Amino acid sequence: MTAAAAGGAQRAVALGLTVDEYELIVARIGREPTEVELAMFSLLWSEHCSYKHSKPLLATLPTEGPRLVLGPGENAGAVDVGGGLAVAFKVESHNHPSAVEPFQGAATGVGGILRDIFAVGARPIAILDSLRFGEPTSERSRYLLDRAVAGIGHYGNSIGVPTVGGELYFEGPYEQNCLINAMCVGLIATERLIRSAASGPGNLLVLFGASTGRDGIGGASVLASAELGEGDEAKRPSVQIGDPFAEKKLMECSLDLLERGLLVALQDLGAAGLTSAACEMASKGEVGIDIDVACVPLREAGMEPFEIMVSESQERMLCVIEPDALDAVLAVCEHWETAAATIGEVTDSGLVRIFDGGQLVGEMPVAALVDECPVYELDPQPPERPLYAPPPRTIASEDPEQALLALLGSPNIADRRPLFEQYDAIVQSRTIRRPGAADAAVLALPPRGELTPGIAIAIDGNGRRVAADPYRGTIEVVLECAANLACVGAEPLGLTNCLNFGNPEKPHVAWQLCESVRGLGDACRALGIPVVGGNVSLYNEGAEGPIYPTPVVGLVGELPDVARAGRLGFRAEGDRIALAGVFAPEIRGSELARLGGTELPRGLPETDVARVAASQRAIRDAVRSGALSSAHDIAEGGLATALAECCLAGGLGAEVVLADTVKPLRALFGEAPGGFVVSGTDAALRELGERIQLAIIGSVSGSRLTIVAGEARIELSLELLREAHGALAALFA
């Protein structure tokens, strides 16, 4: 290696590449890369952009379905919801930026996922968030929670897109590396969906939105594709700064341009900024692109060409237009007070060429940048010893009443209202079920005849159970999310996912990842749900080790009549209560076991996915028919917790007697997929019982919850239950 080459390799390593990758680049372009070229390769060949450790795994997921209209590979996937409409959706992570600077990290996470949705032409109509922090006893976790929630609210509320749901968990392994996943759902007339493939040599590239600054340089490589560690404060300049007002104008402007049919292709600028946007567009369209960085509107003087190409300044979009459309495009941008500039054009060269005024500063084959990043084989090996320390023990007694109160007050189960009240859940006038009213959010679609159809959305993840058994745990996550949809009467149409894992170069993390993706694929095939797209976030670990493996899944489903959308709360005094579905609870791996300080089990019981799917269909049908008063799936905290939640949501008490007198704690608090608490008339429940396993266990009555299971007896007033359930408020005081 010459001195020059050694210097180049050193720079490459500083940018996050390996020496081998650097040598591949030199071989591919036949010379040492220029500064711009090396910067661009380092980003596009980062894990964040290239999926070099996860691509072969993702290829195993089912991506076909009768309702799919846009699959993986576009800015977002989309499914047909009838009436000429499609729903586009995607979930994405912003974990590392949020761990370094939670307010801006979370805010720009929301900004980024919104752009993905309007980049396909859809108007964003809903946001959901999946959040993970360390134990709330830690000051750092409370700080991250407070600032991340404020950041999400700051962006989502200001832009006029409702936050309709989400989830929040606290577990020790997220102490150093919190997770901030945001999902956005958009609505569009199917025929108007636009793709990101550039086409038509001679067509113009117009960059519009915010000007380009030095913020977020290297975010995809040094931040998103490496472990967190000492000195992360120094990475703060790699976190972008969000401006929701600029994004609001950018969104209206983009949708207006599409409405007028002025665009050939559209792409948002996210991770790796202009580099990724331009190269993706060129690659998908199998064309070349010329860009003149001197034409890019800058926020500060004296920026180097490489800085302009890799800047992750927020609130920018790139479009391809026909030259004749330029005046009209600029007029629309001016109306929305959004700056726009022609920065280049589409060519037939197959090259990305970067100019700085008249001077050529970079020239690379598109294929080398986008398609020829090396793909790495994983070396999966199950860990020999447990990877995670047992959680701290926080309850002393096994008294059922104390256990129920402790569970309701657990930050993983407590009422989410103090969180959700910080988000606008109702703007855009579509929200039929707000957070806390049902197991899934329900949004109305335009009426069709007498009925108003709707979509239901849920997002789920359970890192602890996936850590116990990556394969079966991931199946449970998908089943749980589908159960949430069933409880409002919705049929799943498509799934998006964000795979949050540790460093895949470590064999045990590779094993978690492989097993989890295998579970995800098997669950989706069993339920007949296509994966429409998603995101992978690796290297989520700090000095203490990896996070719990956390696949987060988001489902979108449809329901024919929102007037019959299900609710979780009991509704009528005298209604009968039933435990429905295949339900074989265990204390191992439950929230109660966690509160007791028990370490994770190694492996979870197998689930009969086909039978669970059948019971979900039956619940869905019963909700749709209007026969049930309420439906709620049994999750963390088991049956007793689910009953308490139904009581609190409906403001009504219940009297319940359980059959399992041998192991009452297991019957009360054990967890497993497949179970539902439903209420309704005796006749309605018996009819449901003809389709699926069902046991009538009590009645809605009074203002106390009474549960008898053999020797065990719980009798608590709604007031006491509500007080325990309100524990989350203290975290936002």
Add this chain to the structure above:
Amino acid sequence: MKFGVISFPGSCDDVDARLACARVGEAVALWHADHDLAGVDVVVIPGGFSYGDYLRAGAIARFAPIMTEVIEFAREGGRVMAICNGFQVCCEAGLLPGALLTNVGRRFVCRQVTLDLVNADTAFTRGLEPGERLSIPVKHTTGRYYAPPELLDRLEAAGQVVLRYAPGENPNGSLDDIAGVINEAGNVFGLMPHPEHAVDPLTGSSDGLGLFASLAASAVGAGV
């Protein structure tokens, strides 16, 4: 009855307000940069974050070109319903008394609240029963109503307090639980709750519809 709903860059509930108005009359969009009210009978200034609200809520929008027209329209007795950010804009513009400060909890709060109708004898509330309870959502960070004590006394005495949060429902620390006030002339009404988000039982409540219906029912030019 023709309603005009202003859209500033950063308005979020402008479309919702138009949908609500369209349930009782005709609704058109008005653009912030225009000097034209398109001959509407009622101006609605909707919720959102006009111009990002980066300086202070409503402080920039107050200088928007169309506000010149709105101020003139209001001075001549034209009816203006100012919701949330619109309320903030009108306080900044001097069209309504008092000011809106950051919530006592210092956080954004989105919540269905119960309101007591204090004054049913205004053009905005005539279709409702005196003392009626309304369930309407709030969603804001800057909604704590404030006025100096002597002004507050004057407002109470003159019946300018139109809506109050029901006991125990005050979400933001507003003085005297004030949720909505009207100007002295009775033609400009500002409120923090969002009646446009309470026009359909499917989305939670239809208790806000009465405010729009009251306006639609009052004959044009019939005075206040």
